[in-house]
Amino acid sequence: MDLTLKVWRQAGANDKGALVEYKVTEISDHMSFLEMMDTLNEQLIEQGEEPVAFDHDCREGICGMCSLHINGEPHGPDAGTTTCQLHMRKFKDGDTIYIEPFRARAFPVIKDLVVDRSAFDRIQHAGGYISVNTSGNTQDANAIPVPKVDADKAFDAATCIGCGACVAACKNASAMLFVSAKISQFALLPQGKVEAAERAQNMVSQMDKEGFGNCTNTGACEAECPKGISLENIARMNREYLSASLGSE
Amino acid sequence: MKFDAKTPEGPIASKWTSYKDHINLVNPANKRLIDVIVVGTGLAGGSASATLAELGYNVKAFCYQDSPRRAHSIAAQGGINAAKNYQGDGDSTYRLFYDTVKGGDYRSREANVYRLAEVSANIIDQCVAQGVPFARDYGGLLDNRSFGGVLVSRTFYAKGQTGQQLLLGAYSAMNRQIARGKIAMYNRHEMLDLVVVDGKARGIIARNLVTGEIERHSAHAVVIASGGYGNVYFLSTNAMGSNVTAAWKIHKKGAYFANPCFTQIHPTCIPRSGEYQSKLTLMSESLRNDGRIWVPKNMEDVHAIREGRKKPTDLSEEERDYYLERRYPAFGNLVPRDVASRAAKERCDAGYGVNKTGEAVYLDFKSAIERYGKEQARIHNIENPSHEKIVALGEEVVRAKYGNLFQMYEKIVDEDPYKTPMMIYPATHYTMGGIWVDYDLMTTIPGCYAIGEANFSDHGANRLGASALMQGLADGYFVLPYTIGNYLADDIRTGRISTDLPEFEEAEKQVREKLEFFVNNTGSHSVDHYHKQLGKVMWDKVGMSRNEKGLQEAIDEIKAIREDFWKNVKVPGNMSEMNPELEKAMRVADFLELGELFARDALHRNESCGGHFREEYQTEDGEALRDDKNFAYVAAWEYQGEPSKAVLHKEQLEFKDIELKTRSYK
Ligand SMILES: Cc1cc2nc3c(=O)[nH]c(=O)nc-3n(C[C@H](O)[C@H](O)[C@H](O)COP(=O)(O)OP(=O)(O)OC[C@H]3O[C@@H](n4cnc5c(N)ncnc54)[C@H](O)[C@@H]3O)c2cc1C
Ligand code: SF4
Ligand code: FES
Numbered sequence: 001m002d003l004t005l006k007v008w009r010q011a012g013a014n015d016k017g018a019l020v021e022y023k024v025t026e027i028s029d030h031m032s033f034l035e036m037m038d039t040l041n042e043q044l045i046e047q048g049e050e051p052v053a054f055d056h057d058c059r060e061g062i063c064g065m066c067s068l069h070i071n072g073e074p075h076g077p078d079a080g081t082t083t084c085q086l087h088m089r090k091f092k093d094g095d096t097i098y099i100e101p102f103r104a105r106a107f108p109v110i111k112d113l114v115v116d117r118s119a120f121d122r123i124q125h126a127g128g129y130i131s132v133n134t135s136g137n138t139q140d141a142n143a144i145p146v147p148k149v150d151a152d153k154a155f156d157a158a159t160c161i162g163c164g165a166c167v168a169a170c171k172n173a174s175a176m177l178f179v180s181a182k183i184s185q186f187a188l189l190p191q192g193k194v195e196a197a198e199r200a201q202n203m204v205s206q207m208d209k210e211g212f213g214n215c216t217n218t219g220a221c222e223a224e225c226p227k228g229i230s231l232e233n234i235a236r237m238n239r240e241y242l243s244a245s246l247g248s249e
Numbered sequence: 250m251k252f253d254a255k256t257p258e259g260p261i262a263s264k265w266t267s268y269k270d271h272i273n274l275v276n277p278a279n280k281r282l283i284d285v286i287v288v289g290t291g292l293a294g295g296s297a298s299a300t301l302a303e304l305g306y307n308v309k310a311f312c313y314q315d316s317p318r319r320a321h322s323i324a325a326q327g328g329i330n331a332a333k334n335y336q337g338d339g340d341s342t343y344r345l346f347y348d349t350v351k352g353g354d355y356r357s358r359e360a361n362v363y364r365l366a367e368v369s370a371n372i373i374d375q376c377v378a379q380g381v382p383f384a385r386d387y388g389g390l391l392d393n394r395s396f397g398g399v400l401v402s403r404t405f406y407a408k409g410q411t412g413q414q415l416l417l418g419a420y421s422a423m424n425r426q427i428a429r430g431k432i433a434m435y436n437r438h439e440m441l442d443l444v445v446v447d448g449k450a451r452g453i454i455a456r457n458l459v460t461g462e463i464e465r466h467s468a469h470a471v472v473i474a475s476g477g478y479g480n481v482y483f484l485s486t487n488a489m490g491s492n493v494t495a496a497w498k499i500h501k502k503g504a505y506f507a508n509p510c511f512t513q514i515h516p517t518c519i520p521r522s523g524e525y526q527s528k529l530t531l532m533s534e535s536l537r538n539d540g541r542i543w544v545p546k547n548m549e550d551v552h553a554i555r556e557g558r559k560k561p562t563d564l565s566e567e568e569r570d571y572y573l574e575r576r577y578p579a580f581g582n583l584v585p586r587d588v589a590s591r592a593a594k595e596r597c598d599a600g601y602g603v604n605k606t607g608e609a610v611y612l613d614f615k616s617a618i619e620r621y622g623k624e625q626a627r628i629h630n631i632e633n634p635s636h637e638k639i640v641a642l643g644e645e646v647v648r649a650k651y652g653n654l655f656q657m658y659e660k661i662v663d664e665d666p667y668k669t670p671m672m673i674y675p676a677t678h679y680t681m682g683g684i685w686v687d688y689d690l691m692t693t694i695p696g697c698y699a700i701g702e703a704n705f706s707d708h709g710a711n712r713l714g715a716s717a718l719m720q721g722l723a724d725g726y727f728v729l730p731y732t733i734g735n736y737l738a739d740d741i742r743t744g745r746i747s748t749d750l751p752e753f754e755e756a757e758k759q760v761r762e763k764l765e766f767f768v769n770n771t772g773s774h775s776v777d778h779y780h781k782q783l784g785k786v787m788w789d790k791v792g793m794s795r796n797e798k799g800l801q802e803a804i805d806e807i808k809a810i811r812e813d814f815w816k817n818v819k820v821p822g823n824m825s826e827m828n829p830e831l832e833k834a835m836r837v838a839d840f841l842e843l844g845e846l847f848a849r850d851a852l853h854r855n856e857s858c859g860g861h862f863r864e865e866y867q868t869e870d871g872e873a874l875r876d877d878k879n880f881a882y883v884a885a886w887e888y889q890g891e892p893s894k895a896v897l898h899k900e901q902l903e904f905k906d907i908e909l910k911t912r913s914y915k
Contacts, residue, residue: 012826030522032661038527038777045775045830050821053829055315057488059528061657062413063319085660110459111827118436121316125428129421132378134300136368136727141377142335145389155382155407158414162318185380192380 001027001093005040007052008100010109017109019098029089033076034059034066036088037099054113061085061226064161067168068113069100074165074224082163082226102168106175106211117164119210120178126206127199128182130192150188157184159227166221166229172213177221179207180237181229187240197244204241252505252885252898255687256360261906262342265364268688269731273738280305282744283737286453286468288440288495290317292412292718293701294474295419296725302423302431304730306737309466310423311435311455313490313832318420321476321488322721325412326533326654327396328404329718331369336393340401342366348399349716350907352585353681353709354859354875356508356883359906360688361706368727369719373405375726381418383407394535395583396714404715409533409654415718419725438464439832441763442756443471443499443697450499450697451746454756456764458832461825463757463764465748469740470696470733473499474725477680477702479512481840481847482792483784485677486518486531492836493843496684496703504692505885505898507685507705509843510851513712513860514793515678516589519661519671520609529676530661532612532654534714537582537589539617539647540671543569544601544610554603561603561611561670572596580914587711587860587873588914590675594793595871597674604672613670618643675793679717681708681860682850685885685900689732690724693887698733700724705883710859764824767834772817776833779814783807783837783844791848796864800852804845808893811841845892853897856880877909 002025010017024040031039034056041051057065066083070076076086091097099113107115132138146154160181167175183200186192192199215234222231257264275283283306287298290312298310312320332345345366350357373391377383383405384392393402407414426432437458444452444467452467478493479485500506517532545551546568553559572592574581584592593610596602603609622643626634634642644667648655655666662672684692684699686706691698701721708716747753786806790799814837822828857866857873858880866874883900 028523028525031525032527035525035527039525042775042777045819045821048819048821051830053827057314057319057490058321058324059489060324060530061660062410063314063321063323063488065314065319080656081660085657087660087663089663114827117315121318121424121434121436124421124424129425130378130380131425133303134296134375134422134726135303136371136375138371138374138378141333141374141383142390144377146385147389148385148387151382151385151389154380155384155414158382158407158417159410161413162316185382189380189382191378 001088001091003027003091003094004096006096006098009052009112011111013108013110027088029087031088032059032084033070033086033088034084052113053111056084059084062161064163067102067115067164069102069168071098074102074168075163075226080226080228082161102164104167104173104212106173107164107167117162119212120162120164120175122210123175123179123203123206124182127202130186131195132191144190146189154185154188157181157188157229157233160229161227163226165224165226167212169220169224170213171218171220172216174215174221175207175210175212176215176234176237177225177229177231179203180233183237183240184233187236196240200237200240201244252693252900253687254358254900255689256358257688261359261363264360265367272731272735275734275738275741277305279741281307283307283740284309284468285470285472285733286466287311287472287474288453289320289474289476289701289703290423291320291322291474291476291701292416292419292721293703293725294472295320295416295423296722297472297474297700297729298432299419299422299426300726300730301733302426308426308432309435309468310432311438311440313437313439313458315436317423317434317436318417320416321491322416322718323413324488325718326409326531327535328394328406328411328715329372329415329722330396330403330715331373331405331719332366332403333370333373335391336402338401340403344401345369345403347907349707349713350709351910351912352713353711354912355709355877355881355904355909356511356858356902357707357709358902359904364728365707365720365723368723371727372719372722376415376418379418379421381407381414383414394538396534399713406535409535409651412718415722419722440475440495441498441760441835443502443694444752444756445502445694446746446750446752449695452748452753454753454760456760459827461828463761465753465757467746467748467753469737469743469746470698472698472700472729472733473684473703474701475703477683478840478843479677479680481783481844482677482787483780484521484526484529484788486515486529489528492839494836494839496699497839497843499684499692499694499697501888503694503888504697504699505685505887506683506846507883507885508682508850509847509886510791510854510861511681511710511859512677513586513679513681514590514675516586516593516675517612517673518676519658520604520606520674530657531676531678532658532671532673534586536612536651536654539650540582540612540614541571541616542573542582542589542593542610542612543571544596544603546570548600551601551603555605570601577914584914585711585713587862590793591862593675608674609672610674611670612673614647614666615670618647618667621646679712681705681710681712685883689735690729691732691736696736698729700729710861763835764831767818767820767831768822768824770818770820772819774817774819776818776820776830776837779810779818780837780840782810783841786810787844787847791851794862794864795851797852800848803848804852807841807844807848814838814841842892846886846895849892849895850884850886854880854884875911881909
C-alpha cells in the first residue's frame with residue numbers, strides 16, 4: 001500500500017518542531033509499524049536527508065522503549081499493542097498517518113520522535129524496590145508461601161513495561177497508572193509489605209516533583225496501556241498512600 | 250601474555266568454597282576508595298552493579314538504552330534453571346552440572362559449570378526476596394516446568410516473561426543503590442573503547458548518545474556485561490541495538506575472544522516473511538512441552554498447503570510426520586535446541602516446509618488442548634463433556650500457561666494458534682562464544698572482566714534452555730563480587746585515576762577519528778545495506794550448518810563487504826547530536842570484523858559439536874560427530890591488527906568428574 005505520513009521533526013530539545021509530509025510506497029501488510037518507519041528512513045538516507053529518530057529496541061513488545069503517538073493515540077489504534085507490535089494490516093492503502101512524539105511536560109522531546117522518560121527512573125529510585133541486600137544470604141524461597149491469587153495479581157501489576165503511554169494518553173499527563181503498578185506489585189507480596197507505606201509516600205512525592213499532572217479518573221491510561229494494567233492499581237495505591245499519610249501523623 | 254584458567258585445586262564440589270575461603274578481601278572502608286565501571290545493565294551487569302555497590306564500591310554503570318530496565322535480558326521468555334529439587338524428581342547440583350556439561354557437548358570448563366550449578370538455587374531465593382513474582386501453585390509454593398534437553402522440572406518462570414521479571418528485580422536492586430548514591434547511572438551512553446594504563450584496564454571512552462559528547466571515565470576495574478553478538482546475522486531474536494562493540498574493542502586491546510563460532514540457533518522462532526524484516530521473534534521453547542512438531546508426510550499435502558488448497562487441520566494423524574518423536578523417541582519434542590533446529594532444517598531442505606518460503610514447520614497444540622480439556626472436565630466433575638466443551642476447557646489451560654506468547658504470535662502472523670498450528674523455523678538466538686575469561690571471570694587484560702552473555706563461559710558448544718539467565722545472574726550476584734575483590738585488594742592505595750593520562754587522550758582521539766570519518770564520508774549506501782549483506786553471508790555460509798568451501802568463501806566475501814563499507818557507507822547528520830545512524834555505523838563496523846573471525850573459527854574446528862555443525866563431520870544418520878581427541882579445547886583468539894591475523898591459543902579442557910560420552914537423545 002501507499003501512504004502519506006505526517007511526521008513530527010524536531011532537531012533538538014530547544015528547537016521548534018513541525019509536521020513534515022512524506023510518502024511511502026509498497027508497504028506490505030506484514031510489516032510492523034517500525035519496519036514501515038525503517039523503510040521511510042532508508043528512503044531519506046538515499047536522498048541524503050536525515051532519517052527520523054525514534055526509540056525502539058526489542059521490537060517484541062516487552063522493553064517499553066518504543067513510543068509514538070499515531071493518529072492521536074499512543075502506540076496507535078490497536079488495543080493492547082505496543083508500536084513495535086502494531087502491524088500495517090491495521091491501515092489501508094492511501095491512508096494519511098500522523099506520527100508525533102509522546103507529549104507531556106515531564107517527557108521533554110530530545111529529537112524528532114524521541115522523548116526523555118527518565119522521570120520514570122527517578123520515581124523508581126525513590127522507592128521502587130524492596131530493601132533487601134543482594135548478598136545471597138536470603139531465606140529459602142519456599143519459606144515464604146504466597147497465595148496464588150496474590151501472586152497472580154502482583155504479576156499482572158509487574159508486567160508494566162514503563163513505556164509512558166499512560167502519561168501520553170492522559171489529559172493531565174498523570175503518571176498514576178505507572179506508579180501504582182509498581183506500588184501494587186510490592187504491596188501485594190509479603191516481602192514488600194514492611195515498607196509499603198513509606199514506598200507509596202516516597203514514590204508519589206517524587207512523581208509530583210517530576211511535573212506529572214493529577215489523576216481525575218478519566219481512565220484513558222487504562223484504555224491505552226499496551227499491557228492492560230488496570231485502574232484497580234490506582235485505587236490500591238491511593239489506599240496505601242492514605243494509610244501512609246495517616247500513619248505518619 | 251599469561252594464559253591461565255586459574256582453576257582452583259581440590260575436589261570439584263569444594264573448589265568454590267575453598268576459593269572463597271582463601272581470597273583477599275577488601276576492608277569496607279577501603280572499598281569506598283575504589284571505582285568500578287560496569288558496561289551493560291542486563292541481568293549480568295545489573296546484578297553486578299547492584300551487588301558491587303552494596304559491598305561498598307563506587308559503581309559507574311553504562312547502557313545505551315534510556316533506562317537499565319530496557320536491556321535485552323527483558324525479552325527472555327521461558328525461564329531460569331535452578332537445582333532446587335522442589336519437585337522431588339531427583340534434581341541436584343551434580344545433575345544440573347552434568348546436564349549442562351553434556352548439553353554443551355563437553356566444550357565447557359567443569360569447575361565453572363559446577364560453580365554455576367552450586368549457586369543456582371540461591372538465585373531463586375535472592376529474586377524472590379526482591380519481589381520477583383514467579384509462578385506459584387495453589388499451595389503458594391513456587392511452580393516449575395521442564396525445558397528442552399533435560400528430564401527434570403527445574404525451570405522457574407513468570408508466565409512467558411521471566412526475563413522481564415528478573416531484570417526488573419535486578420533493576421530495583423540497582424535503584425536502591427542509585428538512591429543511596431553508590432551507583433552513578435549513565436543511560437544513553439555507549440562505550441566505544443577501553444583504556445589500558447600500565448597493562449591494566451583503567452577506564453573507558455564513552456559517547457553520550459543524546460549530546461554526542463565523547464567522555465572519559467576512569468576506574469580501578471572495568472566489567473564488560475554487554476550481551477551477545479547474534480546480530481552479526483542481521484536477523485536474529487536479539488534486540489535491535491544488541492552489538493559486539495564493547496567486547497570487540499577489548500579484544501582489540503588484548504582480551505582473547507573465545508569460540509566465536511559457537512552460536513545457538515533456536516528452533517522455535519516465527520519464520521521470516523519478507524526482505525523488509527528487521528528482526529525475528531522467538532516463541533519460547535517452553536511451548537515444546539505441550540506442542541508437537543510435524544510436517545506433512547506426503548509431498549502432495551505440502552503442495553496443497555502451500556497453495557492454500559488444504560489447511561494443516563485437514564491432515565489426519567497418519568498423514569503427519571512427527572519427525573522429532575520419530576527420530577528421538579526418548580526425548581521426542583524436548584530434544585536440545587541444536588538437534589531440534591537441525592531436524593527442522595533437514596525436513597525443510599528435503600522440501601517439506603509448509604509456508605511460501607519453504608522455511609517453516611508446524612508446532613501443534615491440538616493434542617495438548619484435548620488432553621488438558623479432558624483433565625479439567627474430570628477435575629470439575631463434568632460428565633460426558635462435548636468435544637467443544639473439552640476444547641474450551643483445554644484452551645483455558647493453554648491460555649494460562651502461554652497466553653502472551655499465543656497473543657504475540659497472532660499479532661505478527663495474523664492467525665489464531667489455538668485453532669491452527671503455529672509455524673516456526675530456527676533463528677539465531679544466543680552466542681556461546683565471547684570474551685575468554687578465567688575462573689575469576691577476568692579477561693586476558695588485568696582488571697578487565699567479562700560476565701553474562703558477553704563472556705564465553707559455562708555453556709560450551711551449546712546452551713540449554715533457561716541457563717543463560719542463570720549464568721548472567723550467577724556471575725553478577727554471586728561470582729564476580731567475590732573474584733573482583735581478590736584483584737582490587739591490591740588497589741586500595743592507588744587513589745583516583747586521572748583521565749588526563751596520555752592513554753585516555755590517545756583512546757579518545759581514535760574514537761573521535763572514527764566518528765568523524767563516518768559523518769564526513771561521501772558514500773552512497775546506508776549502514777543497513779551493509780549489515781544485511783553481512784547477515785546474508787553469515788546465514789548462508791556460517792549458519793546452522795557449515796562446510797569448508799562455504800567458510801572459505803565467507804571469509805573472502807566478508808572482507809570484500811568490509812572494504813566496500815569503509816569506502817561507500819553514508820551516514821547523514823553530525824556527531825555532536827543524537828544520531829542513531831552513526832551509532833549503527835560504529836556497531837556494524839565491528840560486526841564486519843567479528844564476522845570474519847567467526848568464520849575462521851568455524852573453519853579451523855574440524856568437528857561438529859553443539860551449535861557448530863560441520864557437514865564434513867557427521868554420523869551416517871546425520872548426527873553431529875565430535876572429535877574429542879583433537880578438539881576438546883577452548884579456541885581463544887588473540888588480535889594481531891586484523892581478524893585474518895588473529896593467533897589461536899588453546900585452553901585444553903579436562904574432564905575429571907564427567908566422562909566424555911557421545912551425546913545421544915535417541
Ligand atoms: C527472545 C529471547 C528469549 C530468551 N529467553 C531465554 C530464557 O527463557 N531463558 C534463558 O536462560 N535465556 C534466555 N535468553 C537468553 C538471555 O536472555 C540472554 O542471554 C541474557 O539475557 C543476556 O544477558 P546479559 O546481561 O549478558 O546481556 P543483555 O541483557 O543483552 O544486556 C546488555 C547490556 O549491555 C549494554 N550495552 C551493550 N553494548 C554497550 C556499549 N557498547 N556501551 C554501553 N552499554 C552497552 C546494553 O545497553 C544492555 O544494558 C533469551 C534471549 C532472547 C533473545
Ligand atoms: S502502565 Fe501501561 S501505559 Fe503506563 S507505562 Fe506501564 S505499560 Fe506503559
Ligand atoms: S521496541 Fe521494545 S516494546 Fe516496542
